Amino acid sequence: MEQNYSVEDLLHLMAQLRNPDGGCPWDLKQDFASIVPSTIEEAYEVAEAIEQEDFEHLHEELGDLLFQVIFYAQLGREKGYFDFSRIVDTLVRKLVRRHPHVFPSGTLYGSRSAGALDEAEVKRNWEAIKQAERTAKGDSGTLAGVATGLPALTRAAKLQKRAARVGFDWPDIAGTLDKIEEEVAELREALARGDTEHAKEELGDLLFSCVNTSRHLKVDPEAALRGSSRKFEQRFGFVEARLQGEGRQVSEATLEELNRLWDMAKGQRPPGAES
Template sequence: MQYQYTLEDLLHLMAQLRNPEGGCPWDLKQTFASIVPSTIEEAYEVAEAIETEDFEHLHEELGDLLFQVIFYSQLGREQCYFDFPRIVDTLVRKLVRRHPHVFPSGELHGENDSSSAGEAEVKQNWEAIKAEERSAKGEAGALAGVTAGLPALTRAAKLQKRASQVGFDWPDINGVLDKIEEEVAELREAVASGDQEHAGEELGDLLFSCVNAARHLKADPEAALRYCNRKFERRFAAVEMALSSEGRRPTDASLEELDQLWEQAKMEEGRELDG
């Protein structure tokens, strides 16, 4: 299929948007920092499209995310930090270096022999190479280089994975579940004491342990919580719809009635899944 525009056109468009003469006023006033929230939002919209299997619109969401990279590359070029070709070159070099089982010559277009490395070996080599890269950057310690700006659940999972790689981990999920129960008990004690600050700390410990459970189940905690959020929205919308059919709103119903409607929504959802 032939398309009208190419990556070169996108780079040209970005340069025009940032052109002081005739460019877009909004784009001209943006900085690296000001577009970070948009970048994060676009990444989550890509994740949502994939998780909801909205493949009809996924290419559009990916385009929005790509535009963020193009925007950063234009800002970098203007300030003589880097440009788009350097971004691509750095990425390709890194991926070739991290895939010696695919590129044993260390060159993208070099003479490459096929490798029989299994998935476990590939993962082990990947982590070893990343550790070497962190060491070269002066990042010491098993937990070095885990970005502080990550969502807290994701960062917790990464920190736990790093610790696990050096042997600091529960042997199975049963120990994690016991730890969750322990943290729940400690949270109850903190709440009973009336010390909200301590209770908040204990809640953090509980969340951290729940992330550990997700990791042992090989589940992404962020994805799991996003799924739960969508489920909550869907069921609460059913509660609102049931009340709306009677000309009422949730504020017009008692907690007992809301809970009953919630259970009905769960049952109906279960029947639809079974059907």
């Protein structure tokens, strides 16, 4: 049986791709900034495989994501910033530090904890440790350290979660729903005045309020929106296929016809649903 390659083999491969003498021209052109879009894309492909329960290909998508880390490690080594071993070392030290309930001695191979904490206490300790880390970096504010490069929905949820931890939150989901209705009314008012700039602001407030509802439901807003987008694709594909079966394009159908077909599509079972 052929022996599996190791992480060391992957690091060697990456070094050869970036070798000025015979390496890959595309890989040699890349830098930290240029591969960021690929990193984001690979992360979303991992999420998609998990959401679709495509476990047959998940390991491949995880490999593609790992390759992004290996690429950054090679770039860091070339610049003298860091290498893969430092990435791993920093990660392990941070995880040991953030799990004192598992590693009470503060070392990876030290004595293990005899008792188990409940999940709520673990979360409180985790957040306290992370806050101490942020303070050590000079990020003392409640909302400090929430990356601006996150997807907008994800960042909104993280900001709201941070604020909720210090008591700034609706007591229940009813308040978030009322806020959505309030923002819809304000958006209508702005549109009625023809104030497009204010309407843009109100639309953002409406989306932010929807994220708050999602958070109270303990639903990831990005995942919820991706699900709705997939549903839209499936239903629109049904409409398009029906019209193409009649020898027509979507643009040739009336709005009434499209709405009728859309209602038919809503009645269809999604792929993979039990019959």
